[in-house]
Amino acid sequence: MVRDGFSAQLLKKEDLVLNRREVLLAGAAASAALVSGCHTRGSRWLVFTDGEARTLAALCDQIIPADDWPSASEAGVVTFIDRQLTGPYRRHRKAYRRGLEDTEKLAFSRFGVEFARAAGPQQLQLTQEIDRHNPEFFELVRRHTLQGYYGSPRHGGNKDAVSWRMLGLAEPPLRGRAQYDFTAGPKA
Amino acid sequence: MKSVNAIVIGSGAAGGIVAKELATAGLGVVVFERGKWYTAHDCRKDDLRNQRTTVLGNAFGPDDEGNPRVVVDSKGNVREVLPSEGGYQNNAACVGGGTLSYGAQAWRYMPQDFRMRSTYGAPEGSSLEDWPISYGDLEPFYDKAEYEIGISGDYSATPFKGPRQRDLPMPPLPPNREFGILEPAAKRLGLHPFHLPMARNSIPYNGRGPCMRYRWCCGFACEVDAKNGSQNTVLPVALATGNCELRPESAVTEILTDDRGRARGVAYVDEHGNQQVQSADIVIVSACAIESARLLLNSKSRLFPNGIGNRYDQVGRHLQGHHYTGATGYFDFETYDDVGPGASIAITDYNHGTPGLYGGGMLANEFIRLPIHMIDRLPPGTPKWGLAHKQAMRRWHKRSIVIMGPTQQIPTASARVTVDPQVRDKWGVPVARIEGNVHPHTYDIGAVQAKRAEAWLKEAGAIHTSLMAGRPDSVSAGQHQAGTCRMGDDPRGSVVNKYCQVHEVDNLFVIDGSVHVNNGGFNPALTIMAVAYYASDALVRNWKGTRFRS
Numbered sequence: 001m002v003r004d005g006f007s008a009q010l011l012k013k014e015d016l017v018l019n020r021r022e023v024l025l026a027g028a029a030a031s032a033a034l035v036s037g038c039h040t041r042g043s044r045w046l047v048f049t050d051g052e053a054r055t056l057a058a059l060c061d062q063i064i065p066a067d068d069w070p071s072a073s074e075a076g077v078v079t080f081i082d083r084q085l086t087g088p089y090r091r092h093r094k095a096y097r098r099g100l101e102d103t104e105k106l107a108f109s110r111f112g113v114e115f116a117r118a119a120g121p122q123q124l125q126l127t128q129e130i131d132r133h134n135p136e137f138f139e140l141v142r143r144h145t146l147q148g149y150y151g152s153p154r155h156g157g158n159k160d161a162v163s164w165r166m167l168g169l170a171e172p173p174l175r176g177r178a179q180y181d182f183t184a185g186p187k188a
Numbered sequence: 189m190k191s192v193n194a195i196v197i198g199s200g201a202a203g204g205i206v207a208k209e210l211a212t213a214g215l216g217v218v219v220f221e222r223g224k225w226y227t228a229h230d231c232r233k234d235d236l237r238n239q240r241t242t243v244l245g246n247a248f249g250p251d252d253e254g255n256p257r258v259v260v261d262s263k264g265n266v267r268e269v270l271p272s273e274g275g276y277q278n279n280a281a282c283v284g285g286g287t288l289s290y291g292a293q294a295w296r297y298m299p300q301d302f303r304m305r306s307t308y309g310a311p312e313g314s315s316l317e318d319w320p321i322s323y324g325d326l327e328p329f330y331d332k333a334e335y336e337i338g339i340s341g342d343y344s345a346t347p348f349k350g351p352r353q354r355d356l357p358m359p360p361l362p363p364n365r366e367f368g369i370l371e372p373a374a375k376r377l378g379l380h381p382f383h384l385p386m387a388r389n390s391i392p393y394n395g396r397g398p399c400m401r402y403r404w405c406c407g408f409a410c411e412v413d414a415k416n417g418s419q420n421t422v423l424p425v426a427l428a429t430g431n432c433e434l435r436p437e438s439a440v441t442e443i444l445t446d447d448r449g450r451a452r453g454v455a456y457v458d459e460h461g462n463q464q465v466q467s468a469d470i471v472i473v474s475a476c477a478i479e480s481a482r483l484l485l486n487s488k489s490r491l492f493p494n495g496i497g498n499r500y501d502q503v504g505r506h507l508q509g510h511h512y513t514g515a516t517g518y519f520d521f522e523t524y525d526d527v528g529p530g531a532s533i534a535i536t537d538y539n540h541g542t543p544g545l546y547g548g549g550m551l552a553n554e555f556i557r558l559p560i561h562m563i564d565r566l567p568p569g570t571p572k573w574g575l576a577h578k579q580a581m582r583r584w585h586k587r588s589i590v591i592m593g594p595t596q597q598i599p600t601a602s603a604r605v606t607v608d609p610q611v612r613d614k615w616g617v618p619v620a621r622i623e624g625n626v627h628p629h630t631y632d633i634g635a636v637q638a639k640r641a642e643a644w645l646k647e648a649g650a651i652h653t654s655l656m657a658g659r660p661d662s663v664s665a666g667q668h669q670a671g672t673c674r675m676g677d678d679p680r681g682s683v684v685n686k687y688c689q690v691h692e693v694d695n696l697f698v699i700d701g702s703v704h705v706n707n708g709g710f711n712p713a714l715t716i717m718a719v720a721y722y723a724s725d726a727l728v729r730n731w732k733g734t735r736f737r738s
Contacts, residue, residue: 063573088244088252088272124574131573142573147243150559150581151236155244167559167585169526173403 045078047085047093051114052100053078056141058116059103062127063145069166070159072145080148080157092140099137103130191467192216192433193731195454196474197440197483200285201713202700202720203474204418205333208425209724211432215731218466219423219432220456222439223249223281226288226419231411233404235560239280239289239667240407242272248289248409249281254614257478260623262661268611277509277622277665279476283436286476286667287417287713291406291531291555292387294339295710296330296718299323299350300540301547301596304706308546311629315506315601316546319705320677320686321722323350329721333714334385338393338416341385348380348536360532361390361399365525366553366589367532373648374535384534384552387416387713394421405529406555435459441617443471443487443496443696451496451696457615470727473673474700474720477507478665481605481672481702482620484683495607497673497690497698500680504605506671508707509664511626513634514551514592517645518567518652524586530556538640539596539709545633547596549709551641554590565590567652589648591641592656594668595634596709598627603663605672624663631659668712673702688723699723 043050060072060081072078085093106129107115111122118126131138148157150164158164161171193215196207207219226248237244245252250271259275260266269275279286300307302319310316331353333339340358343349360383363371367383374381388410389398399414413420426432437459444465446452453467473480481504485495497503534552542548557565559581564572565588566580603624611619638657645653676682679691688703690696701707701716708715 064578065575067575067578069578084244127573143243145573146563147236147560150563152234154234155236163559163581166582169403169559174526175400175402 045082047082048078048096051104052097053082054116055100055103055114056081056096058123059127059130059141060145060148062123063142064149070162072149072157074159075149075162076157076159077145077148080151080155081144083156084144089144095137095140099134099141102134102137106130189464189466191453191469192218193468194218194470194472195220195466195468196472197454198285198474198476198479198700199283199418199423199434199436200279200474200476200700201287201418201716203285203472204287204422204426205717205720206472206474206699206724207432207434208422209721209728211426211429213728213731215431215728217426217432218468219426219434220438220440220454220466221283221434221436223283223285223436225283225434225436226409228409228411228413231409233408235404235558238404238407239278239286241558241560242278245272246278246280247407250278255619256611256613257619258608258611258621259662260621262625275622275662277478277663277669279478279667279669283423283434284417284419287387288409288419289407290387290415290417290667290713291529291711292415292417292713293531293552293711294334294337294341294385294387294714295550295708295712296350296352296385297323297708297710297715298348298536298539301706301708301710302326304547307540311546311598311627313600314598314627314629316598317674317676317681317705320675326715326718326722327351327353329718329725330714332721333717337387337421337717338389339385339387339714340390342383343385345382346380346536348539356385358390358393361386361388361401361529364527364530364532366523366530369519369523369589369648370533370553370591370644374533374644377644377647379535379537379644381533381535384531385714386529386531388529389414389416396420399529401527401529403526403528403556403558406531438464439615440475440483441486441615443473443483445487445489445491445496445693449491449693451693470695470697472697472699473702474698476700477669477672477702478605478620478622480698480700481507482607482618484673484698485605485607486617492692496696497683497692499692502674502681502683504672505601505603506599506674507603507605507622507624507663507665507669508597508599508626508671508704509666509668510549510594510707510711511597511630511634511664512592513595513638513641513655513657514554514590515638515642515645515656516565516588516590516654517642517648517650518584519587519589519649520651521649522586523589524557526556528556530554534593535644538637542636545636546598546629547709548633549593549595549637551591551593551637551644554592557585557588557590559585562588565654568654589645589650591644593637593641594707594709594711595630595637597664597707598629598633599671599706600624600627622663622665625661626664631657668701668707670701670704670707670712673698674705675703676705687726688719697723697727
């Protein structure tokens with residue numbers, strides 16, 4: 001797949017600056033990627049396991065739920081975060097690992113199910129609880145989710161510039177236009 | 189390596205001008221720039237990676253790898269920060285410096301800004317002073333900057349400005365929708381709104397075309413090259429003389445001195461990572477307030493054990509930027525027209541003359557808002573996440589206006605740059621350590637300015653407003669950084685004389701925002717440029733053959 005090919009390149013380049021062990025692991029993952037199209041063993045993500053990605057997708061969708069316009073995960077926010085964790089957000093990997101694990105523990109202790117399989121109102125309640133009791137992790141996810149959703153599509157989120165179209169912005173954007181008529185004044 | 193007449197360290201707002209003025213006067217010049225030389229091909233419009241929103245890194249440097257700084261907040265907490273993080277107080281590192289990607293507001297300070305202490309006295313605990321030069325001294329050089337760099341705008345509607353010999357060379361860009369909403373409102377309040385000055389072509393000028401009114405502007409490089417900075421105005425002229433060489437990706441690590449205490453050149457790391465030495469008759473430091481101070485402090489020798497030019501412990505002090513305050517207004521009609529650069533209308537009625545306040549500031553509408561700028565700027569009470577947040581984004585993104593401005597900052601000697609005793613950059617050079625805080629009176633001014641912005645928005649029909657007037661617990665510097673090598677007549681209270689010559693070293697100059705005694709209530713770029721023209725003029729007049737006559 002084109003996307004995966006791109007990601008594999010990204011992974012190799014960005015991981016050159018990691019420590020030796022990580023480089024070896026990343027190298028192994030990258031070669032695995034060339035063979036199978038996957039990067040983390042047994043997962044289609046670069047950093048997350050399938051289970052972590054499922055939890056994160058559900059959490060992101062509490063932050064930006066679907067309505068007439070797509071939810072965070074539908075717009076590619078998990079892909080965005082996954083990719084950034086191999087680059088500029090490498091430093092947040094641990095926080096995600098731990099935070100998602102805690103999220104799962106909380107879901108099981110409250111409702112006896114995986115976070116992603118909990119009912120809508122239960123997920124909302126859990127998210128509110130994480131916001132209150134694990135504010136550092138929640139703020140990290142909230143910021144990254146909003147960045148992925150409202151930022152540039154090239155990073156894997158905001159697929160097809162969906163959030164920009166939602167806000168009524170021209171997509172593709174206008175370049176070199178003539179000036180609009182400013183004599184009319186503000187519209188009531 | 190062959191010795192040259194002059195070394196200029198930094199190719200930004202000041203360095204480009206100094207290089208051009210010296211090279212056209214016949215001096216052989218080498219310009220060192222630690223960042224890269226970007227072209228139109230690098231004008232990627234990335235909402236998350238530019239010089240304004242840097243969550244995924246700085247588009248135009250410095251890189252997050254190997255360029256840390258250390259920040260000490262006013263509670264004494266010490267932390268190491270990356271260039272893409274807020275506390276770093278970053279400006280760009282590239283050919284053109286900040287001027288490649290700035291918003292390009294091109295303000296003259298007002299006459300009072302050069303005489304702050306005489307006008308107001310100094311608040312307790314502050315280091316508020318007069319400049320040793322006046323607005324009148326700089327006026328011809330403001331004019332030169334406006335014409336050589338290329339400024340559009342129209343000051344004619346405001347009486348609050350210094351005298352000028354002629355109008356700006358270009359008319360303003362046609363007004364955007366916010367201008368149409370805010371202008372009548374300001375007039376109803378008895379204010380004097382006008383088209384703010386911008387280093388941006390509104391008509392073909394200097395061999396380049398006009399602005400295409402694109403959404404991605406402030407924080408981005410201009411892909412049609414309509415935004416005017418060192419990289420597309422003075423540097424090409426300097427290079428065309430044949431007297432100037434530009435060395436990008438070359439970081440100067442130390443100013444070298446001879447045994448009589450004169451500068452003899454610089455040590456630098458070239459683009460291949462090799463240590464090199466370049467000798468010269470004179471050395472000009474134009475690396476921006478934080479890095480210029482750091483370079484002086486890192487240039488230690490037998491005669492200058494605490495850093496060159498630092499005999500009286502003045503280098504790095506009085507660090508200042510601007511404390512930005514203002515308000516957001518939310519309207520029940522569309523205010524957003526997707527027409528860049530966005531900032532279009534300003535008032536300078538409040539820069540001076542408010543009883544009880546030591547100064548004030550310009551207020552203007554903000555640069556065009558990208559969706560990412562809006563996520564934490566929704567009306568008070570809006571949930572920070574969930575469906576309500578998404579709905580609020582839809583409701584308000586095109587129905588809001590931000591007015592804000594650079595509050596005149598009251599300097600203090602304790603807001604300062606030193607070099608960190610432990611942390612080093614990728615070349616092994618001690619990094620800048622930033623400490624201290626803004627003088628509290630600055631926040632008093634800022635709070636009043638925010639209320640004024642709010643009143644303007646309400647008059648324009650805002651149905652909700654939110655104020656932006658914090659009291660951060662660290663210095664402000666950032667892209668407006670200034671003050672660290674203060675200009676003055678007394679060597680005990682300043683670093684350079686009124687010609688930007690370091691008091692103790694007659695062939696060493698600091699020419700950039702570092703010399704600003706205070707930073708006005710305006711974006712500082714044009715003043716940095718005017719000072720660069722002014723100081724270069726004096727330098728060239730005093731240049732005799734192969735040496736600088738002190």
